[in-house]
Amino acid sequence: MLSTPYIQDKCLGGHTDTINCLAFSPHIDYLASGSDDCLLIIWHVTSGEVVCIICTPAPTLSILWDPHQHLTIIFGCNNGVAAVLSDFQDPNSTQTILLGVNAPVYCLNLDTLSGKLTMGVGPEIHIAKPIAHGTIYFPLLIIVCSDL
Numbered sequence: 001m002l003s004t005p006y007i008q009d010k011c012l013g014g015h016t017d018t019i020n021c022l023a024f025s026p027h028i029d030y031l032a033s034g035s036d037d038c039l040l041i042i043w044h045v046t047s048g049e050v051v052c053i054i055c056t057p058a059p060t061l062s063i064l065w066d067p068h069q070h071l072t073i074i075f076g077c078n079n080g081v082a083a084v085l086s087d088f089q090d091p092n093s094t095q096t097i098l099l100g101v102n103a104p105v106y107c108l109n110l111d112t113l114s115g116k117l118t119m120g121v122g123p124e125i126h127i128a129k130p131i132a133h134g135t136i137y138f139p140l141l142i143i144v145c146s147d148l
Contacts, residue, residue, distance in 0.1 A: 014039075021062050032088075079102065103124070
């Protein structure tokens, strides 16, 4: 008999297409899910209820919570849009990160010490730094694999 270190606690429904990415908030109060249905859904972890639904400009491929700003989510889309949502309870708080390319944003990572944001954009790695208290980023360095 096989054993598993996990058992199902909840099953959350709300998306209408494939879910591409999931991320817990820093204090594990919330779970964010991004999908091919162009929705970013924020769930309350304990209750499993939907807290917020955000329409994204294209399918969401990557999500990252800012560990220093409780309600801040950074997300990347299939059409090359990367954005910072500084308060998911206020969708008007979204600011686009200018990448200068139109390629899918497959992955995100944030260095908690420097505040630098790395993005896997198509075949490139983009490194950006905050220009206004961690909410707006601009490209600092672009690494293209073929240039190595």
